[in-house]
Amino acid sequence: MNNRTVEIGVGLFVALGLASLFMLAMQVSNLGTVTSSDSYVLTAGFENIGGLKVRSPVTVSGVRVGRVSAIDYDDNAFEAVVTMSIYSNYDGFPEDTSASIFTAGLLGEQYIALEPGGSMENLADGDRVQLTQSALVMEQVIGQFLYSATAGGE
Amino acid sequence: MLDVLQKLGKATLGFFERLGRGHLFLLQIFATIPGVLIRPRLILTQLYSVGVLTLPIILVSGLFVGMVMGLQGYNTLVDFGAEDSLGVMVALSLVRELGPVVAALLFAGRAGSALTAEIGLMKATEQLSGMEMMAVDPVQRVVTPRFLASFITLPLLAAIFSAIGIYGGYIVGVELLGVDDGAFWAQMQDKVDLQGDVYNGIIKSVVFGFVAGWIALYEGYDAVPTAAGVSRATTRTVVHTSLVVLGLDFVLTALMFGE
Helix, strand or coil, X not given: CCHHHHHHHHHHHHHHHHHHHHHHHHHHCCCCCCCCCCEEEXXXXXXXXXXXXXXXXXXXXXXXXXXXXXXXXXXXXXXXXXXXXXXXXXXXXXXXXXXXXXXXXXXXXXXXXXXXXXXCCECCCCXXXXXXXXXXXXXXXXXXXXXXXXXXXX | CHHXXXXXXXXXXXXXXXHHHHHHHHHHHHHHHHHHHCCHHHHHHHHHHHHHHHHHHXXXXXXXXXXXXXXXXXXXXXXXXXXHHHHHHHHHHHHHHHHHHHHHHHHHHHHHHHHHHHHHHHHHCCHHHXXXXXXXXXXXXXXXXXXXXXXXXXXXXXXXXXXXXXXXXXXXXXXXXXXXXXXXXXXXXXHXXXXXXXXXXXXXXXXXXXXXXXXHHHHHHCXXXXXXXXXXXXXXXXXXXXXXXXXXXXXXXXXXXXX
């Protein structure tokens, strides 16, 4: 076996292995950063965010326009503050846009759906979405259902 | 009756004898590592025959394993409307289990058997005793470079297997079956943990590389120096490595992911 072939082969092999490790670390696991530079930030307060997580999608009419970049708890207003980074090519949301937390499918992940309002003014970087609707918590829904079922059965 | 007992005792003693010799052999390998590190060229040629030549089988089977998982996972998950979780499923199964384990099994079949046959044949043709006559330590010259090469190789092979498997799942899930591209990667990144999943997978493959190299070399070095002996040793390498890898995988999984 030619020496040069051996060296090139081993070099390629090690490079491929390290590239795969790098790909596993950055692309597959939660180390990679997602906040690209061409996005702007909106915040919204929710009473209950359910199972929403950082990096959950933000959609409008089912189209993904950004991601949740941070989740915090505001202990003055007693509510969760969700920071969303929205791709900057979608910058025309009216001021009275509302944000709701929905679940994709029965067991799917939770996401924020924005619904544009009718105002002439647009939301800008750092603005807060005023109209919000919390996540549906299954226990609460079942509790309400049981309550109304027993009340109606009388 | 006595005959049976005698055979049983002989087999038991033989088992412990081989086990003990195997561990002494390992100590012998460890003792010669510094001498080999001075001459990295020995390791380099072994990296080629152990690693580079195993690459095609790893690439092809990784791709197909990932594609099958994408297909099967999609068919199950779509019933629950959770096909967005396909990426998580494919990535977690590959990184935690299938990558290290299947890569180790393929490694045992492709490289381990070749190592055993090579060293067994060297022993049968008295090349090893020839080296000893020339005051060259055969363990240092022949065995240890191969051991180090398999130790280095298997983690890389497992990483390549996982990475290409995830792309296989991506091709089937996203390109063919229409899972959302963003959800595939985003959920994967959300659920796969660098520390808990990727590192543990690498640790597993390092352990498997160690064990696979050790068993293959020991079986070759300890083979009965005849044609039949070498062929039996080669079979034993594949069988023992597969069993030990699968057993160790359970133990390691219990240690890493159990409570």
